[in-house]
Amino acid sequence: MKVVEINDVFKTYHDTEVEVKAVNGVTLSFERGDFAVIVGPSGSGKTTLLNLIGGLDQPTAGEIIVAGHRLSELKPSELIDFRMEHVGFVFQSYNLIPVLTASENVGFIMSLQKWPKEKRIARTDEMLQSVGLADRHKSRPAQLSGGQQQRVAVARALAPRPEFILADEPTANLDTKSAETLLDIMEKLNREEEMTFIFSTHDARVVKRARRVITLEDGKVVSDERTNHNS
């Protein structure tokens, strides 16, 4: 089943005097349960593409369809609700709300979605357990290590069961051990919850684990390979 469809999408920036074609005619689709990475040199358009898929930005041309929604048809405030309901985000850093505890952060999107309290608490506990931080549920982000913060961010993104998770270089700021732990957790959740993950990365450790590697160059897809990792 297709979760994301990208049809001949362009994104051009006019900010500077020169015109930058950050995404230059991309056609792609993602299936339920994908564990895909987007790789490519710096400036090749990875972040831009993820932002378009997640509805953070609108393409200059082309169509993106997520869970039956044509993103170009949504008004800005509808786009925010769309993200809240369908997309899980994990950023490179500064993911968490500093004044909330780990469990409040995990429960945050569910409370935006107005989950009943008991269900929300149960799901929060389950997710913290999954990412191995059940004992840190009361800690504030500042009291957690970078790797632990990323795990909380993954738990938060996953908790409300979105269509897919977008993660822009989630391991960029992590040491090898933390990065491996995070990847283990994401793989496990991909398997257990059948959650679709789409990453961008420069990190060989991530690429090695991926089951699908999409390579971008100058805003174009130059290769799209399915591998058969089963770690």
Add this chain to the structure above:
Amino acid sequence: MKNYQLAWRNLWRNKRRTLITAASVFFAVFFALVMRSFQLGTYEKMYRDVIESYSGYLQLQHSDYLDESNLDNGFVLEQPLTDIIESDPNVTGVIPKLESFALAASGSRTQGVMVIGMDPDNEQKTLNIKNRLIKYRLTPDATEALKEEKLPARTAKLVDVFSGEAWTDEKSLISDLGISDDDSAAVMPLFRKHASLDSRYLTSADSGSAVIGYGLSRYLSADVGDTLVVMGQGYHGVSAAGLFVIKGIVSMPNPEIDNAFVYITLADAQYLYAASGMVTSAIISISDTDDKELLQTQQRLAASCNSGLVIRNWKEMNALLLNQMEADNKSGAIMIGILYLVIAFGVFGTVLMMMAERRREFGMLVSIGMQKRKLAGIVGMEMLFIGLLGVVAGVAASLPVVYYGYARPLRFTGEMAKMYEEYGFEPVMPMLLPDTYYLWQAVIVLLILLIAITFSVRRIFKLNIINALRA
């Protein structure tokens, strides 16, 4: 997580900044309130003093008297008119008054004075001249004599500070000179011996007696028992001259009045000025002196006035004083305006800093699905909290100061006092109890907050997520 909970936690995340911002609002509100209370309290006291000791709230006058206050614009007050005025529900009395300028001399000094003729019994219904009789005063001789005596150290020092002052009752003397209950028995006889004054009030039967202001008595070096020579121009230009024995000395609150006050009976005044049966005005004393009721009473009475006579209220009669206060009030308002401008910039600086610091966080929150209006609500609430904290603390801190300043008005002595008196003000600054001016300060602060909130809300609605995330 409720919006207000999030806002509350955000406040304490940068405790220092929150407290500094709230403190700046606090100081602005506190100083503005205390300053305002001083100003308004001083105006009010000045108005009240003039009204209660001199003009009254309403007067019956000849229509030309306000512009040309002389005997030729006097009139004969007929009993039927008095009766009609007295029948008004708000009127408690009508006190005929004959007032004119003259020169007064005692010994070798002469001074321009205001001779006021009123019936002493009648007068007590409205003005408080009898209560203003001086009982104690510290003349240079009295000060010297008291310093020879054994006084408690504190009182001895205060005798020097208050030298030249006068008191109308023992209680204020005791309080001003710091005489304790224990010392009172030993010290008060000394004051009675050296500093008391046998000041008497006039009676209707008195003829050839006068009560004069303390300022005038000092200028003329005239004391109780001395004779005052009064010379002036009577009705239709006849010359007027008379001799009056000083029976009492009063302390009039307004220095301008105090320095020129000569009070004699109405009959004496009419005789002095050869204006038999005439008055220059009649003070109408009223029970409800509220602005609105005052104007209504004035209108009612005006309807029953015969031609040529009008009813003036205290504002019309004291236009000069009102103008003076209005000018002072404006300069005060400008001061407060500047104060608030500084605070507004401070608050704005905080908001700018906060918005810049949290740009990434805002980008993240909107990315993961928080509506901008919800975010704006939270940020607005944070600022409202800070503002209210400052306002509430400022109001709370000002209350004891204002109540204390009301109960024990600030009194200047020495050079400061001289300066005040030269401008014609009594050197006393009472405070005004909380009134609508408190509300105004709150409104101003809320307005500043509203501008700051509007600014940050606009910023949030214009937030570009992609740029915010890249920051």
